[in-house]
Amino acid sequence: MSEFEPTIVAFFCNWCTFTAADLAGTSRLSYPHNIRIIRVMCTGMVDPQYVIKAFLEGADGVLVSGCNPGDCHYINGNYKARRRIKLLKEILPQFGFENERLRLTWIGASDGVRLAEILRTFVTQIKALGPSQTKLKMAI
Amino acid sequence: MTTMAKIDLKEQNPLEALKQFFAGILKLKDVTSILVPQRLSTLNTIMPTLVTDAALLEGVDPLAPAFPMNAARIASRLTRKPMGGKVAAVLRPCEIRAFIELVKLNQAHREEILLISTDCLGAFPNKEYFKFAAQDGGEETLRFYKTMLGGNTHEMEGYPLAPACKACEHPVSENADIQIGLYGIKPGESILIKAQSEAGDEMLKQMNLPETTEPTGRQAAIDTLISQRIRFRDDMFAKTQEAVNSLDKMGAYFSNCVNCYNCRVACPVCYCKECVFVTDVFDHEPSQYLQWAARKGMIKMPTDTLFYHLTRLAHMSTACVGCGQCSNACPNDIPIMEVFRTVAQHTQQAFGYEAGKNLEEKPPLSVFFKDEFQEVVGIS
Structure with missing residues (x-):
């Protein structure tokens, strides 16, 4: 049987984490192909709806990543994102979505190496966790 | 902030006393209108009404086990912009709590509204209430009032309270300007009128009602009810968690x-x-x-x-x-x-x-x- 390859949806902010992903690319660092990056202007614009939709459509993991505290291009978008992730982490586990499937990180623009490491770790963890319930079954 | 008054009931009828009390509020200077649930003669239903004429309070019935809508939405409509005078709103405790949320969300304003709440006896689910009310015209509220205060706080004549009410740990409003007390008082004897804010205090002073003190046993009665409700609620939480996990x-x-x-x-x-x-x-x-x-x-x-x-x-x-x-x-x-x-x-x-x-x-x-x-x- 072939190894389980998770689908991970990643919301990266334009100014920090996406730039770090760019840097990882230009530095020829590799990271797992399981990550589907969606570039957003700020983690503060990641509506909880986006995360819910990703999970219901069968994502095995969702990563939201933005600027380090104090570095937000829009001053405080990442603090707002943190409250929303906190909220989702209270709601989703009630319905059987493991808390480990949803992650928030801060990765600065110059942290290409760290980005690659974090993505590797996340993919390993999701592989260990197995497929999400929505991957196997239809969500009504 | 501690003014307390009581109204003795005639013929053990709290609705009659409430009608008089609300008419008195409507006569106060500053108060232009009162938002209060009334029994509408047409279909024997209870709906919020906005009343300016004290003579038109015949159907006042905030104690009926009917809860057709959460009137916080109505209160929000009335206060989203200056109305041109104060409105007194008779709401259930959960309606007041929803109203407070709406104020925080800038959907309503607190300045021009006086919040009045009766101790909540609960309500039946809508569909059950329609069946219940279809049997009987007007006396059922009084039967309900006596049953609920008589210690049976879960059902009446085979009609259970709505699950939301059975799980409600806020039967008495903390945020009403005036709280009308029923719990801890012998049903049919009197009702307690308690000011819980400066605005409420101001109102009660103008109305010259006989002052009283908190009836002994009231707090204990409320605490007992709340602990029953919390037991039901926690059981409901556990069952629901299991049902959707x-x-x-x-x-x-x-x-x-x-x-x-x-x-x-x-x-x-x-x-x-x-x-x-x-x-x-x-x-x-x-x-x-x-x-x-x-x-x-x-x-x-x-x-x-x-x-x-x-x-x-x-x-x-x-x-x-x-x-x-x-x-x-x-x-x-x-x-x-x-x-x-x-x-x-x-x-x-x-x-x-x-x-x-x-x-x-x-x-x-x-x-x-x-x-x-x-x-x-x-x-x-």
Whole structure:
């Protein structure tokens, strides 16, 4: 049987984490192909709806990543994102979505190496966790 | 802030006393109108009415086991802009808590409204109330009042209280300007009128009612009731958690949902003028449905049912007051309140917040701080 390859949806902010992903690319660092990056202007614009939709459509993991505290291009978008992730982490586990499937990180623009490491770790963890319930079954 | 008065009942009828009391409020200077539930003669239903003429309070009935809508929405309509005078609003405690949430969300204003609340005896689910009221014209409220105060706080004549009421730990409002007390007093004897704010104090002083002190046993009666309710509530939380803790179970729970969105319409704190679920975002292309169906071989129609409920939880669970109108509004009798309260308990606790408790506490998603919730950040 072939190894389980998770689908991970990643919301990266334009100014920090996406730039770090760019840097990882230009530095020829590799990271797992399981990550589907969606570039957003700020983690503060990641509506909880986006995360819910990703999970219901069968994502095995969702990563939201933005600027380090104090570095937000829009001053405080990442603090707002943190409250929303906190909220989702209270709601989703009630319905059987493991808390480990949803992650928030801060990765600065110059942290290409760290980005690659974090993505590797996340993919390993999701592989260990197995497929999400929505991957196997239809969500009504 | 401690003025307390009592009104002795004639012929053991609290409705008559309330009618007189509300008429007295309407006569106060500054008070232009009163929003109060009345029995409408036409269909024997109870609905909120806005009254300016004290002679038109014949059908006043805030004690009936009828809860057709959460009137916080009405109070919000009346106060979203200056009205041109004060309105006194007779609301249930959960309606007051929803109103407080709406004030915090800038959907209502507190300045021109006097909040009056009676100790809440609870209500039947809408459909049950219609059956109950169909049997009997006007006396049923008095029977209900005596049964509930007589210690039976779960059902009457085979009609159970709505689950939301059975699980309600706020039968007495903390935020009303004037609280009308029933618990801890022998039914049919008197009612307590208690000022709980400066505005309420001011009103009571003008009305010259005989002063009294808190009846002994009132607090104990309320505490006993609340502890019963909390037992029921915690049991409900445990059962509901068990009933929805996987995609399969959640799907089964909501399998009768037809995406009518009545629960959102009935929800007092779901205040968006246009809900995202009725916008073009969800007006999918026909080819999109085919694409979705092709991916798994089958999709359930209408789509986005769980998406809708989960999104609504993200939007309003921190403001949920547990009034149960969502369950009342469901055409297919899905016990929605149970899920929303169960999740709301978690989300509100996570932010150290209690919906409707305090006007000064900011809604959790309207504020943020630099060094908080570090535990949700990072992958180790």
